[in-house]
Amino acid sequence: METHIVISLILFLILTKSINSIAFDGSKSEGWDSTHKEPENHIASILSYGNGMKEEMEADEWEMVQKKGTQFVVNDQPFYVNGFNTYWLMVFAADESTRGKVTEVFKHASSVGMSVCRTWAFNDGQWRALQKSPSLYDEDVFKALDFVVSEAKKYKIRLILSLVNNWEAYGGKAQYVKWGNAAGFNFTSDDDFFSHPTLRAYYKAHVKTVLNRVNSFTNITYKEDPTIFAWELMNEPRCTSDSSGDTLQEWIKEMAFYVKSIDPKHLLEIGVEGFYGPSTPQRVQLNPNSYAQQVGTDFIRNHQVLGVDFASVHMYPDSWISQSIADSHLPFIKSWMESHIEDAEKYLEMPVIFAEFGVSAKDPGYNSSYRDNLINTVYKTILNSTKKGGSGAGSLVWQLFPDGTDYMDDGYAIILSKSPSTSSMISLQSTRLDLFNSLCSKRCHWGCKKKNVFQKVLYHDEL
Numbered sequence: 001m002e003t004h005i006v007i008s009l010i011l012f013l014i015l016t017k018s019i020n021s022i023a024f025d026g027s028k029s030e031g032w033d034s035t036h037k038e039p040e041n042h043i044a045s046i047l048s049y050g051n052g053m054k055e056e057m058e059a060d061e062w063e064m065v066q067k068k069g070t071q072f073v074v075n076d077q078p079f080y081v082n083g084f085n086t087y088w089l090m091v092f093a094a095d096e097s098t099r100g101k102v103t104e105v106f107k108h109a110s111s112v113g114m115s116v117c118r119t120w121a122f123n124d125g126q127w128r129a130l131q132k133s134p135s136l137y138d139e140d141v142f143k144a145l146d147f148v149v150s151e152a153k154k155y156k157i158r159l160i161l162s163l164v165n166n167w168e169a170y171g172g173k174a175q176y177v178k179w180g181n182a183a184g185f186n187f188t189s190d191d192d193f194f195s196h197p198t199l200r201a202y203y204k205a206h207v208k209t210v211l212n213r214v215n216s217f218t219n220i221t222y223k224e225d226p227t228i229f230a231w232e233l234m235n236e237p238r239c240t241s242d243s244s245g246d247t248l249q250e251w252i253k254e255m256a257f258y259v260k261s262i263d264p265k266h267l268l269e270i271g272v273e274g275f276y277g278p279s280t281p282q283r284v285q286l287n288p289n290s291y292a293q294q295v296g297t298d299f300i301r302n303h304q305v306l307g308v309d310f311a312s313v314h315m316y317p318d319s320w321i322s323q324s325i326a327d328s329h330l331p332f333i334k335s336w337m338e339s340h341i342e343d344a345e346k347y348l349e350m351p352v353i354f355a356e357f358g359v360s361a362k363d364p365g366y367n368s369s370y371r372d373n374l375i376n377t378v379y380k381t382i383l384n385s386t387k388k389g390g391s392g393a394g395s396l397v398w399q400l401f402p403d404g405t406d407y408m409d410d411g412y413a414i415i416l417s418k419s420p421s422t423s424s425m426i427s428l429q430s431t432r433l434d435l436f437n438s439l440c441s442k443r444c445h446w447g448c449k450k451k452n453v454f455q456k457v458l459y460h461d462e463l
């Protein structure tokens, strides 16, 4: 008991110090002008305080992330997320020559305070496949996924693991259909993945295998491992063959129930992009284009399925609105986020994660200050919700790469060492969310009393 008081006191002093720096910083950093050198040093020092604080608080506990109303919680503290995507971790870990890149990306991400990574727990029938054919696994690749999970924990990063792709990269639903045809069926549509009992059974077998996997590095079964933040049913499911949404809805119901029957402890999300569908005609005008309501997904209805714990939303104005950078992109991001946050609060009563967003350096009109502006818009909108303890639970940038992996870049890669202004923006967001997360908890009663003071200084640049 007494040690806690002493630790709390020390933390309070440390925090007070960090906040002074933030207030100083925040007042100057409104525009995220990349010419600022000074704030980076401040941020670095804030971060090292922040990390020290985190270690003290978490050294003895690495608990599952849970959901409480519209928030994520860990150890009774809120858990607002600043995170990233790096989809290829398992494949890189499968080869000795590229394995180090996995460690590198976790190291870089944690140095800017990021706490969640979304990545693929599938590679179906392709080069370096995890699942070579239905229920036949490459043990070396599974060990590579084990490595990813155990390495993430070393850097205090939690994982959202996606279980299949809608797209053909890494196999996806098209590969499941090919497997079905190889077994004697006559499928003509990739959407048979959602409806045919045999293909559903293949997918379920994969889910079961991954969730019951015992990690060869840690001996912890995946379904028991707090390093895993959540399961994702599918990356960007779309079922264009049934725009009513009924086919996908049935699939989500069956699979959400199935995941929970094996693993009731972890959180679950679907992986949809967030398009409004037929169940909410008054919302469809918020979609980025009129095609979006015809792809068989339906944001509100999909997330009302039993077993789905939180919502996912993606944001790609450069692929959804116009490829060349346009003024309309940033207001779209803001209203897309605000409407989904409102839905999550009013209708779904769950947190929402903006699980992919970014901009391609290949877009006409692209420059790095535009990218920083876009990221900053996302971060500010999250903070607006965080301040109120709202549903806007975090964002995961698409995508973080370590040095020397340019050949994998689809245009969206952010390499921290080459992007100092982006790095300091990410750091500041992490620090702010960390401070908010530590405000109210059983362990830190002082935090609640100081809440108003904290809020003022935390968001000083917006006053």
Ligand SMILES: *[C@@H]1O[C@H](CO)[C@@H](O)[C@H](O)[C@H]1NC(C)=O
Pocket (backbone or CB within 6 Å): 184, 185, 186
């Ligand atoms: C699949 O289609 C081919 C050619 O159309 C046909 O010969 C075959 O009998 C069909 N197989 C099944 C299982 O329906």
Ligand SMILES: *[C@@H]1O[C@H](CO)[C@@H](O)[C@H](O)[C@H]1NC(C)=O
Pocket (backbone or CB within 6 Å): 217, 218, 219
């Ligand atoms: C995992 O379990 C095996 C068999 O029980 C044991 O030999 C090994 O030392 C364990 N490894 C770890 C990291 O706990």
Ligand SMILES: *[C@@H]1O[C@H](CO)[C@@H](O)[C@H](O)[C@H]1NC(C)=O
Pocket (backbone or CB within 6 Å): 325, 326, 365, 366, 367, 369, 370
């Ligand atoms: C970057 O791109 C944005 C949007 O196209 C433009 O408004 C801005 O002037 C550009 N900035 C620089 C430094 O080129």
Ligand SMILES: *[C@@H]1O[C@H](CO)[C@@H](O)[C@H](O)[C@H]1NC(C)=O
Pocket (backbone or CB within 6 Å): 334, 377, 380, 381, 384
């Ligand atoms: C945050 O909220 C304030 C006050 O409600 C508003 O003026 C501002 O535009 C919001 N910022 C973003 C990025 O949503």
